[in-house]
Amino acid sequence: PDSLSPFGKGGLNAYAYCAGDPVNRSDPSGHGFLEDLESSLYIGAAVLNGIMGLLAVRAPIRAVFKGVKVKPQAVASNNLTSPVQATRRPATRAEKISAFTGVSALVATAAWAASFALTTTDPESPAIHPLRIAAILISYPTAGLRGWSIARSIMDKRVQKAVPELRSRRGLGSIIRE
Numbered sequence: 001p002d003s004l005s006p007f008g009k010g011g012l013n014a015y016a017y018c019a020g021d022p023v024n025r026s027d028p029s030g031h032g033f034l035e036d037l038e039s040s041l042y043i044g045a046a047v048l049n050g051i052m053g054l055l056a057v058r059a060p061i062r063a064v065f066k067g068v069k070v071k072p073q074a075v076a077s078n079n080l081t082s083p084v085q086a087t088r089r090p091a092t093r094a095e096k097i098s099a100f101t102g103v104s105a106l107v108a109t110a111a112w113a114a115s116f117a118l119t120t121t122d123p124e125s126p127a128i129h130p131l132r133i134a135a136i137l138i139s140y141p142t143a144g145l146r147g148w149s150i151a152r153s154i155m156d157k158r159v160q161k162a163v164p165e166l167r168s169r170r171g172l173g174s175i176i177r178e
Helices: 032-056 058-066 093-121 128-170
Strands: 068-070 087-089
Touching: 032 093, 032 128, 058 093, 093 128
Parallel strands: none
Antiparallel strands: 068 087
16 A cells, blocks of 8 residues: 555555556555655765765864864973973864764764664664654755865965965055064
């Protein structure tokens, strides 16, 4: 029976969703298309998250948990023999967002893996579909946040390169102090 039929239980009809080809295609439940769509969407999101994850995960997570080492400022009262402690600053907003996206990508992957394990062990489990939907709903915003974070860091680098050029072009070196 087709639980998605707009007419109630549509009855047993193995050829209702065969796209005009009952020899090569058969979907007695009518849910095969949704499962294929979910799998395709998640695979696309996983590839996108994986590529961006390679670019932006390890250092931000370390920054959130340990902070970022900052070189100490030279002080006139310190001599060369006195040890100067390296300080740590807290993680920036961009580092926190990047760390969050890395962790949420792992959560999405775990949800998808759980749904896949359920599909192979208990294909009739009611938890399969919600796990796949959760994985998809987590993956796409995660990919968007990662893309935004990477684009922002690229723009920051461009701005840092442009500032010295602007100073030399306009003679603003005496007005803008470093």
